Amino acid sequence: MGVERQLPGFVTSKLSTAVNWARKFSLFQYPFVTACCGMEYMAVACNRYDISRFGAEIPRFSPRQADLLWVVGTVNHKLAPFLARIYDQISDPKWVLSFGVCASTGGFYDNYATVQGIDKIIPVDVYIPGCPPRPEQVIDALIMLQEKIAREDWEEHYDRAPAIEVPA
Amino acid sequence: MSQNALKKLKTKFKAAVVDSHERLGNETAIVSREKLLEVCQWLFSDEKMAFDMLSDVTAVDYQNRQPRYEVVYHLYSTTQKHRLRLRVPVEEGQESVPSVAGIWRAANWGEREVFDMFGIRFEGHVDMRRILLYDEFVGHPLRKDYPVQKSQPRMDLRSPERDAVEEFRHFYQDRNRPA
Amino acid sequence: MNQPRSLAALQPDPDVNAHEDVMVLNMGPSHPAMHGTVRMVLTLDGETIVKCDPEIGYLHRGFEKMCENVTWTQVFPYTDRLNYVSPLLNNFGYALAVEKLLGIEITERARYIRTIMGEMSRICDHLTCVAAGALELGAMSAFLYAIEGRDLIWDIVEEVTGARLTVTYARVGGLKDDLTPDFRERWADVQPRVEKIIAVLDQLATKNRVFMDRMQGTGVISKADAINYGFTGPALRSTGVAYDIRKDHPYFAYDRVDFDVIVGSRGDNYDRYLVRMGEMVQSIRIINHCLRDMPEGPVMVDAPHVVLPAKHDVYNSIEGMINHFKIIFEGIQVPAGEVYSFTEAANGELGFYIVSNGTGRPWRLRVRPPCFYLMGGIDRLVEGAMISDIIPTFDTINMIGGEIDR
Numbered sequence: 001m002g003v004e005r006q007l008p009g010f011v012t013s014k015l016s017t018a019v020n021w022a023r024k025f026s027l028f029q030y031p032f033v034t035a036c037c038g039m040e041y042m043a044v045a046c047n048r049y050d051i052s053r054f055g056a057e058i059p060r061f062s063p064r065q066a067d068l069l070w071v072v073g074t075v076n077h078k079l080a081p082f083l084a085r086i087y088d089q090i091s092d093p094k095w096v097l098s099f100g101v102c103a104s105t106g107g108f109y110d111n112y113a114t115v116q117g118i119d120k121i122i123p124v125d126v127y128i129p130g131c132p133p134r135p136e137q138v139i140d141a142l143i144m145l146q147e148k149i150a151r152e153d154w155e156e157h158y159d160r161a162p163a164i165e166v167p168a
Numbered sequence: 169m170s171q172n173a174l175k176k177l178k179t180k181f182k183a184a185v186v187d188s189h190e191r192l193g194n195e196t197a198i199v200s201r202e203k204l205l206e207v208c209q210w211l212f213s214d215e216k217m218a219f220d221m222l223s224d225v226t227a228v229d230y231q232n233r234q235p236r237y238e239v240v241y242h243l244y245s246t247t248q249k250h251r252l253r254l255r256v257p258v259e260e261g262q263e264s265v266p267s268v269a270g271i272w273r274a275a276n277w278g279e280r281e282v283f284d285m286f287g288i289r290f291e292g293h294v295d296m297r298r299i300l301l302y303d304e305f306v307g308h309p310l311r312k313d314y315p316v317q318k319s320q321p322r323m324d325l326r327s328p329e330r331d332a333v334e335e336f337r338h339f340y341q342d343r344n345r346p347a
Numbered sequence: 348m349n350q351p352r353s354l355a356a357l358q359p360d361p362d363v364n365a366h367e368d369v370m371v372l373n374m375g376p377s378h379p380a381m382h383g384t385v386r387m388v389l390t391l392d393g394e395t396i397v398k399c400d401p402e403i404g405y406l407h408r409g410f411e412k413m414c415e416n417v418t419w420t421q422v423f424p425y426t427d428r429l430n431y432v433s434p435l436l437n438n439f440g441y442a443l444a445v446e447k448l449l450g451i452e453i454t455e456r457a458r459y460i461r462t463i464m465g466e467m468s469r470i471c472d473h474l475t476c477v478a479a480g481a482l483e484l485g486a487m488s489a490f491l492y493a494i495e496g497r498d499l500i501w502d503i504v505e506e507v508t509g510a511r512l513t514v515t516y517a518r519v520g521g522l523k524d525d526l527t528p529d530f531r532e533r534w535a536d537v538q539p540r541v542e543k544i545i546a547v548l549d550q551l552a553t554k555n556r557v558f559m560d561r562m563q564g565t566g567v568i569s570k571a572d573a574i575n576y577g578f579t580g581p582a583l584r585s586t587g588v589a590y591d592i593r594k595d596h597p598y599f600a601y602d603r604v605d606f607d608v609i610v611g612s613r614g615d616n617y618d619r620y621l622v623r624m625g626e627m628v629q630s631i632r633i634i635n636h637c638l639r640d641m642p643e644g645p646v647m648v649d650a651p652h653v654v655l656p657a658k659h660d661v662y663n664s665i666e667g668m669i670n671h672f673k674i675i676f677e678g679i680q681v682p683a684g685e686v687y688s689f690t691e692a693a694n695g696e697l698g699f700y701i702v703s704n705g706t707g708r709p710w711r712l713r714v715r716p717p718c719f720y721l722m723g724g725i726d727r728l729v730e731g732a733m734i735s736d737i738i739p740t741f742d743t744i745n746m747i748g749g750e751i752d753r
Contacts, residue, residue: 274577
């Protein structure tokens with residue numbers, strides 16, 4: 001992966017556009033579903049509010065085969081290390097969608113058990129507020145994520161730090 | 169029907185039943201800890217009582233009175249259709265109650281949860297460990313002296329200084345003022 | 348978690364005899380068939396399960412602790428998120444418990460409306476359970492049909508309560524609002540479509556050879572064991588015990604409507620599935636009966652110490668404003684005491700044990716989750732079975748994370 005970094009600017013920007021176009025319309029989701037937002041996730045993935053029209057059709061239940069991590073529902077301190085581990089197991093490029101207010105900021109569970117937002121564990125790309133968010137909101141967030149992917153530099157994912165540091 | 173059950177219980181175990189009431193249609197007997205197993209065994213096997221289902225086992229922390237805790241059992245009979253509540257007072261410092269998991273296997277998980285949330289151990293329970301929280305957790309959250317926002321993260325969080333627990337602690341200190 | 352990676356750890360251990368020793372397999376907390384948040388540590392002998400140790404608590408959100416710090420009315424949003432597929436049943440169960448402590452009776456119309464909306468939630472819960480079960484056994488079309496049915500009901504629930512899922516519809520003393528004026532027309536439009544979807548689910552799954560092979564004879568439990576483990580609801584009725592709280596200890600309008608209690612006989616997964624399918628049909632029957640008999644009238648009881656006054660009084664009179672202020676800020680003053688109130692939720696006996704110390708905040712609020720005790724018995728259900736039998740067993744038990752972990 002070296003020759004691309006030496007090409008002139010307009011070629012890399014065209015390459016970025018092409019690669020990002022391919023990435024944003026073929027997001028393979030890993031639905032990390034925990035709580036009530038999971039019901040709205042099921043509704044948005046099914047026939048009425050269909051997210052497969054946006055390319056995000058199949059849920060891949062293995063982190064090795066996915067690139068979009070949907071964190072749906074509350075994450076508590078017991079589950080936090082598992083979420084971090086799954087995030088690390090997804091290979092680059094990867095994006096994270098924090099679905100619902102419990103995943104974004106902890107929701108109204110401001111207590112000993114809940115992590116106040118998954119961005120304390122993993123980096124998040126798009127936050128969807130709502131308890132639970134309406135399916136239209138989720139589709140809006142997905143489109144927002146697709147626009148974000150379109151804007152980014154296609155190689156910016158390859159230097160991210162993992163969520164859990166493992167000694168070599 | 170449940171009134172008869174309560175009356176029979178009080179007649180048979182006069183020494184064990186410390187107190188009882190029937191307020192709001194809930195027949196309740198307060199049973200001493202030493203006699204709990206005997207009472208439960210009789211309630212389960214006697215054919216007039218026939219309390220074959222343990223609906224629920226839980227505990228309450230009455231903060232400023234002695235005995236501090238009470239373990240509460242809700243019993244139901246699917247054949248006679250009557251209910252009974254047993255309350256077992258537990259002193260602070262001697263938080264241990266005999267386990268009824270040998271009589272009703274529903275108590276297996278119920279008692280684990282009481283241990284997890286209140287710290288009351290159950291003697292004779294085969295598997296006394298936490299059920300809802302993780303092993304590294306120190307303390308028992310449903311006790312009244314455990315602050316509601318005191319979290320114990322299991323891993324290093326990326327931005328702990330922005331955690332609401334530390335910032336707003338002084339707003340939530342003494343919310344629940346006992347009567 | 349943070350173990351050093353070294354090559355030595357990857358070599359097979361010579362002391363382990365892979366053909367004779369048991370193997371410990373982890374079906375981790377993030378697993379598609381674990382409904383999100385349960386970890387099962389299985390001890391396997393080949394494909395047969397020797398011991399199954401479920402580990403829950405991955406959705407523990409501190410419901411009981413939070414409820415001790417908020418007022419009685421502020422607990423309602425927390426109860427929505429207990430069994431989040433049938434939130435109305437939880438709301439009404441909690442409201443019933445507080446009303447028992449207060450000693451007030453709700454109005455007739457509120458009783459009927461609570462019955463109707465509760466049964467709608469029950470249909471949603473059973474549709475979701477059957478859908479998830481079918482999906483995990485490979486019948487994805489059944490899943491899509493059932494979710495469409497659920498969406499249709501959610502449309503009506505949204506019109507009446509304002510939200511699709513987390514509704515917070517009940518209040519102590521009644522309900523937030525009356526039904527919409529066109530409720531009967533909307534239900535007359537939705538009911539045949541839901542009935543058709545239930546019929547389609549029946550056609551797709553009930554007599555399907557693969558479905559029957561996987562569900563019949565798996566996850567079997569006897570009557571005595573089920574009662575001893577504290578099972579209630581469809582899981583208990585599938586073993587042959589006809590215990591339904593709506594019939595045995597009726598509340599709301601259940602003593603005035605006709606419906607049948609669906610009872611199975613073998614206590615296996617197939618019977619649990621059939622009990623749920625039958626209960627959906629009975630729920631539709633209850634809703635229709637209630638709509639025929641429902642009287643007109645207010646939905647909130649006339650009790651100024653419990654119910655917020657009408658907005659007209661709040662804004663135009665001092666008494667109304669003070670009444671509103673005191674109820675909102677201090678909470679409803681519930682007399683000291685304890686009560687255990689139980690209703691038939693979709694999974695079984697949902698009990699609320701409430702201890703009040705006379706103030707506007709609960710002293711202790713305990714939820715008796717039906718699926719907690721169902722999960723406690725899961726090692727009895729799967730012992731000696733194969734790994735693939737866990738999937739339908741876990742589905743028909745209908746463990747809902749929000750309820751079991753609170």
